[in-house]
Amino acid sequence: MLGRRAAAVVIAGWALFPLEARACSVCIGWTGGADADWGYYWSALLLTLLPFAVVMVIGAWVRRALRREAPADASGRTEPS
Amino acid sequence: MSGGAIVLEDAVGPRGHHRVDGAKVGMLIFLGAETMLFAGFVAAFLVFRLSAPVWPPPLQPRLPVGVTAVSTAVLLLSGYTMWRALRAARDGDRAGLGRSLALTGLLGATFLAVQGFEWARLLTFGLTAPSGIYGGTFYTLVGAHAVHVLGALVWLSIILMGTRSGPSATPNQSRVLVFGMYWYFVVGLWPILYTLVYLA
Numbered sequence: 001m002l003g004r005r006a007a008a009v010v011i012a013g014w015a016l017f018p019l020e021a022r023a024c025s026v027c028i029g030w031t032g033g034a035d036a037d038w039g040y041y042w043s044a045l046l047l048t049l050l051p052f053a054v055v056m057v058i059g060a061w062v063r064r065a066l067r068r069e070a071p072a073d074a075s076g077r078t079e080p081s
Numbered sequence: 082m083s084g085g086a087i088v089l090e091d092a093v094g095p096r097g098h099h100r101v102d103g104a105k106v107g108m109l110i111f112l113g114a115e116t117m118l119f120a121g122f123v124a125a126f127l128v129f130r131l132s133a134p135v136w137p138p139p140l141q142p143r144l145p146v147g148v149t150a151v152s153t154a155v156l157l158l159s160g161y162t163m164w165r166a167l168r169a170a171r172d173g174d175r176a177g178l179g180r181s182l183a184l185t186g187l188l189g190a191t192f193l194a195v196q197g198f199e200w201a202r203l204l205t206f207g208l209t210a211p212s213g214i215y216g217g218t219f220y221t222l223v224g225a226h227a228v229h230v231l232g233a234l235v236w237l238s239i240i241l242m243g244t245r246s247g248p249s250a251t252p253n254q255s256r257v258l259v260f261g262m263y264w265y266f267v268v269g270l271w272p273i274l275y276t277l278v279y280l281a
Contacts, residue, residue, distance in 0.1 A: 042131075043128050058109045
């Protein structure tokens with residue numbers, strides 16, 4: 001069990017290591033700035049993670065609103081719309 | 082469903098229904114889409130910015146950092162006046178709401194006017210959208226934000242007209258709340274864009 005966990009940590013660490021994860025499909029023969037692959041790396045990371053963050057924020061907001069309403073329901077009060 | 086409020090079934094059991102304001106959920110989803118739109122612009126900017134050997138490119142005008150910092154402060158101040166407007170709407174203070182919304186609009190219009198003036202100057206210096214990546218990314222990012230501020234000002238003027246000529250004694254709180262969400266988004270987005278485009 002411990003070995004599997006350690007292997008998972010190693011694999012995750014390797015996969016998330018920026019130098020390994022850096023990739024630029026259009027940088028072959030690139031003559032521009034040296035940070036081009038970083039640009040692709042950060043923009044890909046932003047666009048990959050942001051939709052999850054957006055959905056989580058909306059979900060958390062709805063959940064919080066429902067929780068706020070729950071005590072009002074329990075006391076038989078309804079909120080005017 | 083009634084009066085702009087959606088009713089979501091309680092997942093736990095038959096105890097009843099919970100109400101969540103549909104207008105707010107709709108605005109949240111819309112703002113999520115807007116976030117992705119601007120994330121796309123920012124991602125494109127990052128790629129171009131970090132790929133360029135020299136930024137800003139040679140022979141291109143420098144952006145007006147100082148003046149834009151002042152207009153950034155003006156826009157942030159409008160966030161405060163919007164907060165006051167929301168508080169007035171919650172308290173049913175019609176006069177306070179009208180005053181705070183008008184001030185918010187005035188500050189937003191000032192921000193937009195200063196931005197427009199600076200763009201006019203940059204255009205005379207040769208920084209146009211087709212002039213290169215620098216101008217293209219600048220006008221796309223900052224212009225898209227300006228269009229959003231303009232849209233918010235139009236919306237705000239409609240709400241203001243409603244608060245001044247509406248038949249009800251108390252303002253429509255939900256409408257002001259949803260507008261407030263949009264205004265906070267527009268205000269909160271700008272410092273990120275300012276840091277990226279002007280300072281980075």
